[in-house]
Amino acid sequence: MVTVNNRRSWSSAALLSCSIQLISIVSTSCFSWSPLNHRQHTQFATLKPSSLQPYYSNSGGYEWNLNVASGDTATTTREKLETLATIANDALTEHGSDIFKSFKARVAVISQSADEDTQQDALRLGLVATENIRKEDELVASLPFYDTDGSGLALAPHLATKLVYKDKLPEGYDGWTGDAGLLAMLLLNEMARLNVDGSKGIDLPTRKDGIPSLMSAWVTSLPSPEEMSNLHPLMWDEDDQEVLQSSSTKKIYRFLDDIEDDLSWLDENAWSLDRETFPETIKLQIGDSIEERQCFSTEGFRYAVSLVRSRSFFVDGSLRLLPYLDYANHDDFDSFELVGGGIGMLWGSAKGALLKSGKSLREGDEVCISYGPKGGADYLLDHGFVPPMCKASSTGGAVTSELTFEVDDTDRFRDDKLDILEYETYDLAPMEPSQVFDVTGGRPDPAMYQFLRLAKLGGKDAFLLESIFRKEVWGFMSEPVSEDNERAAVTAVIDACENALKEMDEIIDEEGSALSPKLQLCALVRGSERQALERTLEYVTQEAEALDLKEYYQERRLKNLGLDSDWSPEDDDVSFGGTRVPGGADYDW
Numbered sequence: 001m002v003t004v005n006n007r008r009s010w011s012s013a014a015l016l017s018c019s020i021q022l023i024s025i026v027s028t029s030c031f032s033w034s035p036l037n038h039r040q041h042t043q044f045a046t047l048k049p050s051s052l053q054p055y056y057s058n059s060g061g062y063e064w065n066l067n068v069a070s071g072d073t074a075t076t077t078r079e080k081l082e083t084l085a086t087i088a089n090d091a092l093t094e095h096g097s098d099i100f101k102s103f104k105a106r107v108a109v110i111s112q113s114a115d116e117d118t119q120q121d122a123l124r125l126g127l128v129a130t131e132n133i134r135k136e137d138e139l140v141a142s143l144p145f146y147d148t149d150g151s152g153l154a155l156a157p158h159l160a161t162k163l164v165y166k167d168k169l170p171e172g173y174d175g176w177t178g179d180a181g182l183l184a185m186l187l188l189n190e191m192a193r194l195n196v197d198g199s200k201g202i203d204l205p206t207r208k209d210g211i212p213s214l215m216s217a218w219v220t221s222l223p224s225p226e227e228m229s230n231l232h233p234l235m236w237d238e239d240d241q242e243v244l245q246s247s248s249t250k251k252i253y254r255f256l257d258d259i260e261d262d263l264s265w266l267d268e269n270a271w272s273l274d275r276e277t278f279p280e281t282i283k284l285q286i287g288d289s290i291e292e293r294q295c296f297s298t299e300g301f302r303y304a305v306s307l308v309r310s311r312s313f314f315v316d317g318s319l320r321l322l323p324y325l326d327y328a329n330h331d332d333f334d335s336f337e338l339v340g341g342g343i344g345m346l347w348g349s350a351k352g353a354l355l356k357s358g359k360s361l362r363e364g365d366e367v368c369i370s371y372g373p374k375g376g377a378d379y380l381l382d383h384g385f386v387p388p389m390c391k392a393s394s395t396g397g398a399v400t401s402e403l404t405f406e407v408d409d410t411d412r413f414r415d416d417k418l419d420i421l422e423y424e425t426y427d428l429a430p431m432e433p434s435q436v437f438d439v440t441g442g443r444p445d446p447a448m449y450q451f452l453r454l455a456k457l458g459g460k461d462a463f464l465l466e467s468i469f470r471k472e473v474w475g476f477m478s479e480p481v482s483e484d485n486e487r488a489a490v491t492a493v494i495d496a497c498e499n500a501l502k503e504m505d506e507i508i509d510e511e512g513s514a515l516s517p518k519l520q521l522c523a524l525v526r527g528s529e530r531q532a533l534e535r536t537l538e539y540v541t542q543e544a545e546a547l548d549l550k551e552y553y554q555e556r557r558l559k560n561l562g563l564d565s566d567w568s569p570e571d572d573d574v575s576f577g578g579t580r581v582p583g584g585a586d587y588d589w
């Protein structure tokens, strides 16, 4: 059991050592372009997901018990996943050559033995090689984007605003959930297009033969809302989300608020006005059963955003859903991120996403990718798990925590400071008055101090805010300004670390009780962030004790002007027009 003492007390401002073990490959079908291999697995179970319940397996691990009615036979998660893998592989075998230039893998059920921290046995879909991959960096699969008309499988946000919802959303629509929200809308439309009973959403993008079948199999194979309620924090119940809220400086409530704000706007201004385009619920055929799902509704949107966060990738300058490549699971070691590149097609070359192996593989080995270098909270909030590399360890894992600082609302120089921030970044994204920085336990990010020195500038240093310095002041902030200002900046970091640690300390893990897998994930994030915060605190506290050793603005300026040494009459030969002529110094400060 876990107790949280502070209910929703967050403010809007607060915002590699072991490997994945014993992956055993369980699934079956072998994908190749040869029609001889087509449809080896057509035994579909009848699924009744409402009976999905978590249970602790005999091995002490945690599995999802999906009671599936196939006749009277109860089947398990494994059987359901095998059915879904079959649906995906059948579509790949039949239509894969219509879209993929190469796909040396098939979808399979991957079994990961109990994780040492979460004690979680896991079964999930993944990719396995269908041939030997001989060298690191070899291309395993590629998917063209077809960005202009969206006629391929890949989904990108611009297809929502410029094509599918061009006449349904106002020009320049810019939701709080950003690109993830737009991809979620596209995903819901793909689900609606498969509705077997009622409105089918918008019949766009138009796709070539074969591709709709691939899309349909992929959508069908996605984890159901019930499964996502265990796989993704945005779908967890409120009590677990509250623990996560206090376990990280990255605030899950901010994401939930963004979703809430977007969906209430979308509901009021689009969905509820046009249910023909935006069906509230749909019926999906999965195997030989029909499942009713929420679609353009509160639950439907949250589900779609969680799927997008869990399986979208930033490739070639855009967040994208990349069906089939996205079956690849994450591995910390010997794996590459998906990248953009040219794909040789019959008529020339197309832009697309490339999945390359990070090591040589034998046929049947799992093909993993890297989901990128990010902290534990990011992994959990994006993908619903915390990889080994993000766990706290005595040897120092890749621990990260976030600290947020802002230019105070009551600061009498606030307008000048915002003007400086805007001036400095006018050709980039506007620099906000509130800024978030990662701390990893070592020397803090110089950009954090630069921002804090400006945010804390005041008193006798306020002359630097005069308009004469406007072009230079941001550069001045990259180095210590004055001892007072530096103390204010360092104290802000100390306070932020102490407050974040205090909030985490309010979570009491009752001794001796086994934590549920979700709470264990929260504890992992807490452990890793604590380590990053404690190490940062230690570093910055030492820094605070040695502020007198730093060189400050006035001193640097005098040095630049050659006025830093004690003056003596011998230094200046005034009789021969020496250097110290009254009024001759370049006093531009």
Ligand SMILES: C[S@@+](CC[C@H](N)C(=O)[O-])C[C@H]1O[C@@H](n2cnc3c(N)ncnc32)[C@H](O)[C@@H]1O
Pocket: 020, 122, 124, 125, 126, 222, 223, 231, 310, 311, 312, 326, 327, 328, 329, 330, 331, 382, 383, 384, 385, 387
């Ligand atoms: C891009 S999808 C990969 C395909 C997915 N396993 C499926 O069943 O469709 C990402 C999701 O797979 C799971 N996943 C991938 N790699 C994992 C890992 N190393 N440990 C735990 N879960 C992982 C997480 O649920 C994650 O959100």
